[in-house]
Amino acid sequence: MKIQTQPLLRFLITAVVVVVALLLGHALWRHYMYSPWTRDGRVRAEVARIAPDVSGLVTRVAVVDNQVVNRGDVLFVIDPERFHIALAQAQANLAAAEASARAAGANIDAVLASAAARRAEYDMRQDQARRRQDLADVVPKEERTDARSAADTARAVWQQAQASGHQATAAREQAEAAVVQAQVAVERAKLDVARTEVRAPVDGYVTNLDVRVGDYAAAGSPRLALIDRHSYYIYGYFEETKLPSIRVGDPVDIRLLSGGVRLRGRITGVARGITDRDNPTGRDLLADVNPTFNWVRLAQRVPVRIDIDEASIPADVVLAAGMTASIDVQQRRVLDRGRDQGKPTP
Numbered sequence: 011m012k013i014q015t016q017p018l019l020r021f022l023i024t025a026v027v028v029v030v031a032l033l034l035g036h037a038l039w040r041h042y043m044y045s046p047w048t049r050d051g052r053v054r055a056e057v058a059r060i061a062p063d064v065s066g067l068v069t070r071v072a073v074v075d076n077q078v079v080n081r082g083d084v085l086f087v088i089d090p091e092r093f094h095i096a097l098a099q100a101q102a103n104l105a106a107a108e109a110s111a112r113a114a115g116a117n118i119d120a121v122l123a124s125a126a127a128r129r130a131e132y133d134m135r136q137d138q139a140r141r142r143q144d145l146a147d148v149v150p151k152e153e154r155t156d157a158r159s160a161a162d163t164a165r166a167v168w169q170q171a172q173a174s175g176h177q178a179t180a181a182r183e184q185a186e187a188a189v190v191q192a193q194v195a196v197e198r199a200k201l202d203v204a205r206t207e208v209r210a211p212v213d214g215y216v217t218n219l220d221v222r223v224g225d226y227a228a229a230g231s232p233r234l235a236l237i238d239r240h241s242y243y244i245y246g247y248f249e250e251t252k253l254p255s256i257r258v259g260d261p262v263d264i265r266l267l268s269g270g271v272r273l274r275g276r277i278t279g280v281a282r283g284i285t286d287r288d289n290p291t292g293r294d295l296l297a298d299v300n301p302t303f304n305w306v307r308l309a310q311r312v313p314v315r316i317d318i319d320e321a322s323i324p325a326d327v328v329l330a331a332g333m334t335a336s337i338d339v340q341q342r343r344v345l346d347r348g349r350d351q352g353k354p355t356p
Contacts, residue, residue, distance in 0.1 A: 045252065045255070046248065046252045046255040046256050046260075046338075046339035047252075047336070047337060047338040047339065048246050048247060048248050048249070048252070048336070048337050049334075049336045049337075050246070050247040050311065050334075051244050051245065051246040051247070051264070051316075051334065051335035051336060051337040052244065052245045052246075052247075052332065052333070052334065052335070053242060053243075053244060053266075053329055053330065053331055053332060053333040053334075053335060054242070054243055054244065054245050054331055054332075055237045055238060055239075055241050055242045055243070055329075055331040056212075056237070056238040056241035057217075057235050057236070057237055057238070057331070058211055058212060058214070058235070058236040058237075058238065059232040059235060059236075060085060060208060060210075060211075060232060060233060060234045060235070060236050061229070061230050061231055061232040061233060062088055062205070062208050062227045062228075062229055062230075062231075062233070063202075063205040063208075063229055063230075064088060064093065064202050064205050064206060064229055065088075065226070065227065065228050065229045066088040066089045066090075066092065066093075066206065066226070066227065067088065067089045067224065067225070067226055067227075068086055068087070068088060068089075068221055068222065068223055068224065068225045068226075068227050069087050069088065069089045069223065070086060070087040070223065071085075071086045071087075071219075071221055071222065071223055072084045072085060072086060072087070073085050073086070073216050073219065074216070074219065075216060075217070075218070075219040076215060076216060076217065077215070077216045078214075078215055078239070079210045079213070079214060079215075079216060079236070080210065080213050081210055081211065081212050081213050082209050082210060083209060083210045084207050084208070084209055085208045085209060085210055085216070085234065085236075086208050086221050086227075086233070087206060087207050087208070088206040088207075088208070088227055089206070090203055090206040093199065093202045093203045093206055094203060096199045096202065097196070097199035097200060097202075097203055099199075100192065100195040100196040100198070100199040101196055101199075103192045103195060104189070104192035104193060104195070104196050106192075107185070107188040107189045107191070107192040108189055108192075110185045110188065111182065111185035111186050111188070111189050113185075210236060211236070212236065212238045212239075212240070212241075213238065213239050213240060214236045214237045214238045214239045215236070215237045215239060216234055216235075216236060217234070217235040217236070217237055218234055218235045219233075219234045220233050220234055221233040221234060237331060240320070242318050242329050242331075243275075243278075243315060243316060243317050243318055244262075244264060244275060244315070244316040244317075244318060244335060244337065245313050245314070245315060245316070246262075246313070246314045246316055246335075246337040247311040247312070247313055247314075248311065248312055248314050248337075249309040249310070249311055249312075250309050250310045250311070250312055251309050253280065253312060255339070256277060256280065256314060256339055257277070258277050258278065258279060258280065259276060259277060260276070260277045260339050260340060261274065261275070261276055261339075261340045262274070262275040262276060262277060262316050262337055262338065262339050262340065263337070263338040263340060264316070264318065264335050264336070264337055265335060265336045265337075265338075266327075266333060266334075266335050267333065267334040267335060267336070268328075268333055268334075269327075271324065271327050272322075273318055273319065273322045273323060273335075274318075274319040274322040275316040275317055275318045275319055275322075276316065276317055276319070277314060277315070277316055277339065278315050278316065278317050279314070279315040280312065280313075280314050280315075281312055281313040281314070281315075284310060284311075284312060284313070316337065
């Protein structure tokens, strides 16, 4: 009896081992193919390309490569002498424009006073001509004609004075506009002087410092990169078979390849497109379809953006854009199901 039991026992043990191995293999295969995790994560950061707003010789470099700077710190200085000269010239032009405006104001006052005097003279000549017309029986016709001519002349002179007043008003408005233009030029010159000091726009790390004292810095030409130290995030490149298990807002466990440091994060977005390398556009803007077919088709990888929880970053950990990380997404529906199972049933 004992001899017959041993083969059956060995068969059962072998069957159990095979079934367990199959189940474990299936579970590992599903985990590898469909579970939302990847080893292909990259640390990224926002990079400000620092370029001067004015051109000139660099007279001072206030930072060194890889230095930590705060927002508003001076990075390098461009020779400000010519910009101070331009500011002085703009201020002189403003003073001249203001003097011209005051002269135009005084001129219009004189012209208006002259126009008022001409109006008074016209009114007087008009009254004289009217009185002589009323006394036509005793006033000779020649005097009446002279009076009318004098009134017409006075009216013409008054109208000319009015035209001069309008011209003086236009000249004053032009002078006031010139003052505004001169003020704008002064403000622009002050801005140029301020921009000779190139300052950090964000808190960050100086990277790729490519400026030295004596260099000529051209406006708009980047001379260094400044990495925003509050902008680090992760781009995880997940296979397309795993995207159905990923949702925006899912918490994420991050493990850096550098020392195995563990961080926490949260998914904030999934890319909506990647380049199709098998279907480029030809020179005539038609699809250039590849006539060959690869029998082995690998799943495409789609970028998923993950924000890093700054509170989870240890103080002694150095984060650098381009570092590699492993990412494991903790699906919210699994976590929510676990919490729901722990709640008492109402």
